[in-house]
Amino acid sequence: MAGITPARRAAFTVVRRVFEQGAYADRALHGEAQGLDPRERALATKLAFGTVQRRGSLDWIIAQLARPASELDPPVAAALRLGLYQLLFLDGVADHAAVDTSVELAKQAAPGGGFKLVNAVLRRAQRETPQLPPDTTAQGAAIRHSYPRWLAEHWFEQLGPERARALMAAGNRPAEFALRVNTLVAQPAAVALELGVPTHPAPDLPEGLVVEGPLDAHGHPLWAQGAFMPQSRAAMHVARAVDPQPGERILDLCAAPGGKTTHLAALMEGEGQIVAVERHAGRARALVETCRRMHAGNVRVEVGEVQTRPKTERFDRVLLDPPCSGLGTVQGHPDIRWRASPERTARMADEQRALLHAAQALLVPGGRLVYSTCTLLREENEDVVAGASLPVVATRTLAPDTDGTDGFFIATLGA
Numbered sequence: 001m002a003g004i005t006p007a008r009r010a011a012f013t014v015v016r017r018v019f020e021q022g023a024y025a026d027r028a029l030h031g032e033a034q035g036l037d038p039r040e041r042a043l044a045t046k047l048a049f050g051t052v053q054r055r056g057s058l059d060w061i062i063a064q065l066a067r068p069a070s071e072l073d074p075p076v077a078a079a080l081r082l083g084l085y086q087l088l089f090l091d092g093v094a095d096h097a098a099v100d101t102s103v104e105l106a107k108q109a110a111p112g113g114g115f116k117l118v119n120a121v122l123r124r125a126q127r128e129t130p131q132l133p134p135d136t137t138a139q140g141a142a143i144r145h146s147y148p149r150w151l152a153e154h155w156f157e158q159l160g161p162e163r164a165r166a167l168m169a170a171g172n173r174p175a176e177f178a179l180r181v182n183t184l185v186a187q188p189a190a191v192a193l194e195l196g197v198p199t200h201p202a203p204d205l206p207e208g209l210v211v212e213g214p215l216d217a218h219g220h221p222l223w224a225q226g227a228f229m230p231q232s233r234a235a236m237h238v239a240r241a242v243d244p245q246p247g248e249r250i251l252d253l254c255a256a257p258g259g260k261t262t263h264l265a266a267l268m269e270g271e272g273q274i275v276a277v278e279r280h281a282g283r284a285r286a287l288v289e290t291c292r293r294m295h296a297g298n299v300r301v302e303v304g305e306v307q308t309r310p311k312t313e314r315f316d317r318v319l320l321d322p323p324c325s326g327l328g329t330v331q332g333h334p335d336i337r338w339r340a341s342p343e344r345t346a347r348m349a350d351e352q353r354a355l356l357h358a359a360q361a362l363l364v365p366g367g368r369l370v371y372s373t374c375t376l377l378r379e380e381n382e383d384v385v386a387g388a389s390l391p392v393v394a395t396r397t398l399a400p401d402t403d404g405t406d407g408f409f410i411a412t413l414g415a
């Protein structure tokens with residue numbers, strides 16, 4: 001019997017915390033992987049994130065081979081998902097190790113004979129290699145690419161079947177890793193040389209670098225010096241759409257943790273003023289610290305609500321980056337697709353409309369407002385800006401399948 005390695009035990013706990021307690025996968029992993037060596041930590045990440053991401057496909061197979069996962073004791077379901085993920089989706093893992101450890105994990109975590117079911121189902125899956133249905137319908141695509149059925153239906157309807165399938169498949173591939181060089185303190189070519197890992201320039205983004213190898217970004221001395229921050233290429237296009245000019249007054253609404261605030265500051269070359277509004281006090285404190293690290297001296301952080309900001313003070317340009325369902329970031333956040341729901345999306349769209357209404361009133365006549373989200377649902381994007389009183393002058397959508405980066409919607413209103 002193979003022993004339970006620390007990586008598999010950590011992955012099992014993360015899967016359980018995500019599906020039994022609603023924990024965020026990245027935070028749960030951060031907690032559980034403390035003290036693991038880098039190789040074990042990498043394996044724990046692959047196992048935990050892969051199992052969470054593939055829950056839809058895995059549960060369909062579990063239902064075919066046994067009964068619905070929702071009817072199983074939760075630790076038994078977690079052990080089965082983890083074992084099946086390794087058998088069916090992961091290369092380079094010995095089948096017997098995947099089976100034996102899942103059986104052992106179920107034995108330790110679930111009272112009674114649940115481990116026998118884990119053993120029987122995994123051995124049958126090993127023998128029969130179950131096949132997923134084709135992705136020709138939204139229902140089949142939801143199972144094959146592992147997304148909630150409602151989301152597959154939305155994307156089939158909004159994007160057409162072919163594009164929806166491509167987007168869903170791309171959402172399961174590893175996310176690109178990009179950095180934004182802080183041009184207030186460093187030049188991209190110099191940072192690229194000093195990073196110690198191969199990079200290439202991000203197309204159309206002079207400050208962007210795409211990282212081609214493993215890099216502990218937050219542990220790098222250049223990060224501490226504020227020479228760069230990890231940021232997707234799609235996110236970098238938001239501040240570029242705002243196009244702030246040195247000397248202008250910019251209002252950044254919904255500002256923490258500050259990736260876009262500090263990008264705006266760099267584009268303004270330290271001249272002019274940015275007021276960054278964030279309602280959550282703890283997040284606002286983190287934003288102040290990020291501005292300090294990134295040498296963004298022209299930012300004033302305000303703790304407050306967008307809707308109650310006095311309309312007497314108006315700005316040349318306004319960025320509104322409201323909370324959204326985040327479904328453009330499925331590559332990096334394996335649990336986000338399982339958190340989303342049509343009801344939650346509708347609530348967010350109501351909030352986004354209210355925030356946009358308030359944001360418009362804070363712009364000088366003839367000014368520019370940029371509305372951005374990291375989601376690819378029409379309800380939170382095109383439908384929201386269609387209700388604005390300012391004209392929409394441009395929209396841009398980036399996506400994992402078409403652009404190889406996070407999914408973002410960026411609309412420019414006004415001038």
Ligand SMILES: C[S@@+](CC[C@H](N)C(=O)[O-])C[C@H]1O[C@@H](n2cnc3c(N)ncnc32)[C@H](O)[C@@H]1O
Nearest residue numbers: 254255256257258259260278279305306321323
């Ligand atoms: C999508 S995040 C913003 C990301 C940020 N712009 C960046 O680039 O790092 C949304 C932020 O808006 C804040 N927020 C939500 N509702 C708000 C409101 N009514 N007024 C001010 N801030 C709000 C949240 O606390 C959260 O920090």
